[in-house]
Amino acid sequence: MENYTYNSLTLQLEGLRVTKTNKYPFFIFLLFAYMFILITNVGIVVLICTERSLHQPMYLLFCNLSINDVMGNSLLVPRLLADLLVPPSERLIHYYECLMQAFTTHMYGTNAHTMLMIMAFDRYVAISNPLHYNMIMNNKMVMKLTVSAWGVPLVLVGILLGLTIRLNRCRTLIRNPYCDNASLFKLSCESVFINNVYGLTFTVVLLTCSIGSIILTYFRITVACLTSKSKSLNSRAVKTCSTHLCLYLIMLLTGLIPIALHRFPQYTEYRKISAILFNVVPGSLNPVIYGLQSQEIHKCLSKIFHLKKVTPSF
Numbered sequence: 001m002e003n004y005t006y007n008s009l010t011l012q013l014e015g016l017r018v019t020k021t022n023k024y025p026f027f028i029f030l031l032f033a034y035m036f037i038l039i040t041n042v043g044i045v046v047l048i049c050t051e052r053s054l055h056q057p058m059y060l061l062f063c064n065l066s067i068n069d070v071m072g073n074s075l076l077v078p079r080l081l082a083d084l085l086v087p088p089s090e091r092l093i094h095y096y097e098c099l100m101q102a103f104t105t106h107m108y109g110t111n112a113h114t115m116l117m118i119m120a121f122d123r124y125v126a127i128s129n130p131l132h133y134n135m136i137m138n139n140k141m142v143m144k145l146t147v148s149a150w151g152v153p154l155v156l157v158g159i160l161l162g163l164t165i166r167l168n169r170c171r172t173l174i175r176n177p178y179c180d181n182a183s184l185f186k187l188s189c190e191s192v193f194i195n196n197v198y199g200l201t202f203t204v205v206l207l208t209c210s211i212g213s214i215i216l217t218y219f220r221i222t223v224a225c226l227t228s229k230s231k232s233l234n235s236r237a238v239k240t241c242s243t244h245l246c247l248y249l250i251m252l253l254t255g256l257i258p259i260a261l262h263r264f265p266q267y268t269e270y271r272k273i274s275a276i277l278f279n280v281v282p283g284s285l286n287p288v289i290y291g292l293q294s295q296e297i298h299k300c301l302s303k304i305f306h307l308k309k310v311t312p313s314f
Helices: 019-049 057-074 079-084 096-130 129-134 138-167 181-185 191-225 231-261 263-295 295-310
Strands: 010-014 090-096
Touching: 010 096, 019 057, 019 079, 019 263, 019 295, 057 079, 057 096, 057 138, 079 263, 090 096, 090 129, 096 129, 096 138, 096 191, 096 231, 096 263, 138 181, 138 191, 181 191, 181 263, 191 231, 231 263, 263 295
Parallel strands: none
Antiparallel strands: 010 090
């Protein structure tokens, strides 16, 4: 008969099953990826905040994505790095720390969708109604969009985890490299029917709204470009929209892979790795892709490095 430990505050993370051969290469990869995410995203936020020429809705909204990337990885990657260096039996985590990690993980994924949705709206207004862009996308509108992008996920994720907290736990093993909602409610021996229904509804509604809004927005942008005779407008539209669409597709693809691998139990380790990459890959590529495509960011960086280069040292 299986032994149960009820409502234990100490949980064990299954983590990644890595061999001694590939443990250190994976550790080094994650460490450098995390350092790169911190440096590039924090650098982008500081640059946008300090440079007045970047105080535009497009860049201010992008700041949210960088902050989200730092937040999502800072509570996940350091813990993964620490767990890689200890045996599986010593990968212990407190229940409240596990809850915080699950909250941050789901906030990160939901925020990524809502933030890219409001960025798509900004691009639509800029291209379809350029003469009234400054009037529509004023500071008040940017603030409303930002609050919505953070507020909606906060409510949805709060309900998601609230349904899980109410359950009594009879198991202690988290079968994942980090804590998430599904791993937590699977610790319970009670009925999790409501959790499954809400979790599935949450995912379907989020993906439907996200993909639907992106398709609708880009359809209208395409119509606006086709009916416009301005070559400069079309060129600007292609450049900014291709960057935004690239960010969205990276986020969507890295998010769908672990969901698809849930259907194949024989690929459990691949699912774990893909779940980690869902945080690491977009967080690493977002500032690079956006920075490379933005002329304004290019100009600001060139000015900063040029000043440093020509400043004489005494």
